[in-house]
Amino acid sequence: MKPVKVGICGLGTVGGGTFNVLKRNAEEIARRAGRGIEVAQIALHSANPKCDIGAIPTTSDVFAVVNNPEIDIVVELIGGSTIARELVLQAIENGKHVVTANKALIAVYGNEIFAKAREKGVIVAFEASVAGGIPVIKAVREGLAANRINWVAGIINGTGNFILTEMREKGRAFADVLKEAQALGYAEADPTFDVEGIDAAHKLTILASIAFGIPLQFDKAYTEGISKLTSADVVYAEALGYRIKHLGVARRTEAGIELRVHPTLIPADRLIANVNGVMNAVMVNGDAAGSTLFYGAGAGMEPTASSVVADLVDVVRVMTSDPEHRVPHLAFQPDALSDHPILPITACESAYYLRIQGRDHPGVLAQVATILSEHGINIESVMQKEVEEHDGLVPMILVTHRVVEQRMNDAISALEALNDVVGNVVRIRVEQLN
Numbered sequence: 101m102k103p104v105k106v107g108i109c110g111l112g113t114v115g116g117g118t119f120n121v122l123k124r125n126a127e128e129i130a131r132r133a134g135r136g137i138e139v140a141q142i143a144l145h146s147a148n149p150k151c152d153i154g155a156i157p158t159t160s161d162v163f164a165v166v167n168n169p170e171i172d173i174v175v176e177l178i179g180g181s182t183i184a185r186e187l188v189l190q191a192i193e194n195g196k197h198v199v200t201a202n203k204a205l206i207a208v209y210g211n212e213i214f215a216k217a218r219e220k221g222v223i224v225a226f227e228a229s230v231a232g233g234i235p236v237i238k239a240v241r242e243g244l245a246a247n248r249i250n251w252v253a254g255i256i257n258g259t260g261n262f263i264l265t266e267m268r269e270k271g272r273a274f275a276d277v278l279k280e281a282q283a284l285g286y287a288e289a290d291p292t293f294d295v296e297g298i299d300a301a302h303k304l305t306i307l308a309s310i311a312f313g314i315p316l317q318f319d320k321a322y323t324e325g326i327s328k329l330t331s332a333d334v335v336y337a338e339a340l341g342y343r344i345k346h347l348g349v350a351r352r353t354e355a356g357i358e359l360r361v362h363p364t365l366i367p368a369d370r371l372i373a374n375v376n377g378v379m380n381a382v383m384v385n386g387d388a389a390g391s392t393l394f395y396g397a398g399a400g401m402e403p404t405a406s407s408v409v410a411d412l413v414d415v416v417r418v419m420t421s422d423p424e425h426r427v428p429h430l431a432f433q434p435d436a437l438s439d440h441p442i443l444p445i446t447a448c449e450s451a452y453y454l455r456i457q458g459r460d461h462p463g464v465l466a467q468v469a470t471i472l473s474e475h476g477i478n479i480e481s482v483m484q485k486e487v488e489e490h491d492g493l494v495p496m497i498l499v500t501h502r503v504v505e506q507r508m509n510d511a512i513s514a515l516e517a518l519n520d521v522v523g524n525v526v527r528i529r530v531e532q533l534n
Contacts, residue, residue, distance in 0.1 A: 103136030104416050107165035109187060110177035111144040114201050114228070116151045117405030118175060122412075129409065133416040141165050143178075150401075166191045173415055175408065176200040185209050188224070192216045197419065199411040201228035201404055207302040207318040210309075214429040221423040225411035230303040231256055231380045233403025234396040235410065240384055241310050241431040247386025249311040251351040253533055256303045258378035258398045259287045259294035260326055260346035265376040267334050268343065274329060286378055296325035297346065297361035304348035308359055311384070312352055312440065313432035317359070320442035324362035333455060333526060336497045337365050340481060342453070342530070343373040349531060356443040365453050365499075365530040371395075372533060383533060391533075446506040451480070451530035454500065454512075457493045459520040465496055467518055475511040477503050493522055499530060 106122075108115055122129065122139060130136045142153060143162040159165065166174055166187055174191040178184055181204045188205065191198050192213070200206065206213070206226050217224045227237045231254070240249070255261050259281055266277040278295065281287040293299040301321040309316045326346050337344050347364035350357060366373040371393055375381040380398025385391045397403035418426050428434060458464040465484060472479060478501040485495040500508075512525045 101135045103138040104172045105140035106173045107141045107171040108175045109143045109162040111148045114404045115177040116148040117401035118408045121405045133413045173197045181205045197223045197415045199225045203229040203302040207305040210316040228407035232398040233406045236382045236394045247388045250385045254348045254382035257300045262378045297323035300348045300361045308350035310431045322360040322445040356441040358448045451502045452500045453528040454498045455526035456496045457522045464520045471514045
């Protein structure tokens, strides 16, 4: 049987890794796929010194690959969501299958792309778009297909996890660690997508759609970054038996789906709380399987290439099958997607860590407790520190029971209005993940 011809668009970090893995493991991959996979053309801006592409035809025009009649599968690895969207839609229009690692493209334009792919009878595979080398999309979409998924929670951005690990283990400040992350190549010159939760929200949007059978709705995801976290909060969390992680949480409730990314306190004895450095981990809770944890490299040249090539193998395996017999893009049949709404963050429920700076006056903690009680918020634990010498204020740290966010917002407004409370109340959500 003649080999399947692949066109790679983008020979950067992931593109180079994909080419190298395909070349190095060609025989093994062919045995798994049932036929050979041949890179027939590459679109690139400049040569990748880590790739020896030999005499493979190259072009600087990605659309030359898309419009090449010899190409069976287009691998989109250029990133962004403007040219990439045009490229993918044109490839589909031309009847070509697509493999992509582009989480922003799928999270924002996936509904449109998948509808076009169904119309043309082609496959769009995107395992590498979430958690790099961890095959979590396949696990949720296929391995857990028997389950009603209750919630998904993940550390799905390695840059943020590296920063929080350094802050906890070495007591370093956020800005200091961010500079190192940029020097090491973990963070971009503009780190906004990583540290403000946008990258994680793209990935969480995809996971939530697959887990709950809902359309992709990135615009409704709540995002909150880690740039305002202080070393003090990291230390206080540790003293209370928690670790702070930048967590993506998608949870099914009767009222709707929670879809949120924010700093989160997790009990230190949870496996996911001990995922450190640039590693990723995703927990999935289903009614039949219970909780499962998927851990591994969330980025990098060959870990991500592993997922790209796995998608290529899957596409080759099913190229001859009828479209209606293929695994649906978002796990559920397209006409069976749910209209269960995405909840605003004010309607989401969690426990809270609060840090309040109070004047060194008698009865301040009692005032705080009274306000929380008036808003129906129960306190689980309290820690009051010594007076801080530099400003004469007393840090009060509380962990509450679970409560709807709007109620907590109202309580914080009342706390900040107290004469003996100075500055803003620091609020970090708490998840038990049990």
